[in-house]
Ligand SMILES: CC(C)(COP(=O)(O)OP(=O)(O)OC[C@H]1O[C@@H](n2cnc3c(N)ncnc32)[C@H](O)[C@@H]1O)[C@@H](O)C(=O)NCCC(=O)NCCS
């Protein structure tokens with residue numbers, strides 16, 4: 548212990564997981580250049596979103612992520628009670644998000660994905676390997692939340708019905724395959740190839756976009772938009788990824804096409820945040836929390 552650590556306030560597991568969730572949302576928002584999405588350069592295909600709003604929204608969600616983690620830590624097992632606690636806290640988080648943003652949906656999908664993953668991490672802080680945490684999150688997502696409003700008219704629900712695809716709910720229930728099978732391996736490959744951290748993260752986002760049925764894209768731009776997103780993302784990766792000159796050219800083409808279609812891959816962005824969260828988790832707890 549030294550003078551600095553001596554005055555550090557006690558950090559709880561919930562604090563740490565909430566810090567991590569908010570950090571990853573800010574990292575996702577700041578990452579540039581993302582096709583169609585809000586980033587440091589501008590608002591992408593959105594007229595109602597900007598970077599400051601994304602940051603304000605991310606910070607406002609800190610208490611919700613902490614509460615979800617604490618609910619899981621206290622409950623200690625995956626059951627109906629925990630599912631419904633997490634659902635209630637998530638809905639309260641959505642209300643707070645809408646209050647802070649003046650009614651704009653900045654992070655609905657992220658509350659869902661990162662909320663489940665925060666709870667799943669808190670359930671067993673000795674087992675933080677990505678696949679294990681994602682599996683616990685999936686088991687939680689599979690339970691029925693009896694208090695959830697039966698709407699069926701969300702944008703996601705509408706396009707899932709129309710196109711017969713699976714959306715945010717099913718992605719979680721399947722254990723986040725886009726994150727575990729696409730994004731994390733791509734992040735590791737691009738880092739190992741010396742792409743640089745920002746390019747590696749962009750490549751991870753593109754890896755998600757190659758396969759995801761992103762309901763944000765489907766709602767705004769239909770199947771043409773989804774094909775454009777998936778095909779364009781494949782072309783960037785096939786050309787060598789974002790660190791290569793040819794890959795960068797393809798990325799610019801993809802962005803031009805997506806802006807023309809008003810298509811914004813918001814679901815892929817949320818899953819990139821989930822990827823960065825699981826990537827940081829697997830490095831383990833900070834020393835202050837090691838004894839938990
Ligand atoms: C399951 C959720 C995400 C609702 O999903 P649904 O598809 O109906 O809603 P919506 O169109 O608003 O979009 C959800 C979000 O998911 C993201 N998303 C889109 N496609 C995908 C995909 N294929 N995979 C993952 N995320 C995606 C988008 O960014 C979007 O913001 C969740 O918000 C929910 O259950 N809401 C009900 C209220 C509730 O109980 N909330 C608390 C949950 S903890």
Ligand SMILES: Nc1ncnc2c1ncn2[C@@H]1O[C@H](COP(=O)(O)OP(=O)(O)OP(=O)(O)O)[C@@H](O)[C@H]1O
Pocket residue numbers: 575576583584585586591593596601652653654655656657702763764766767811812813814816817
């Ligand atoms: N950097 C980002 N830029 C834009 N969207 C993001 C970003 N990161 C995450 N998202 C996600 O994208 C979603 C926004 O998508 P979208 O604007 O399609 O939402 P909507 O309100 O349902 O639809 P619409 O604006 O078409 O009426 C947010 O819920 C958020 O989860």
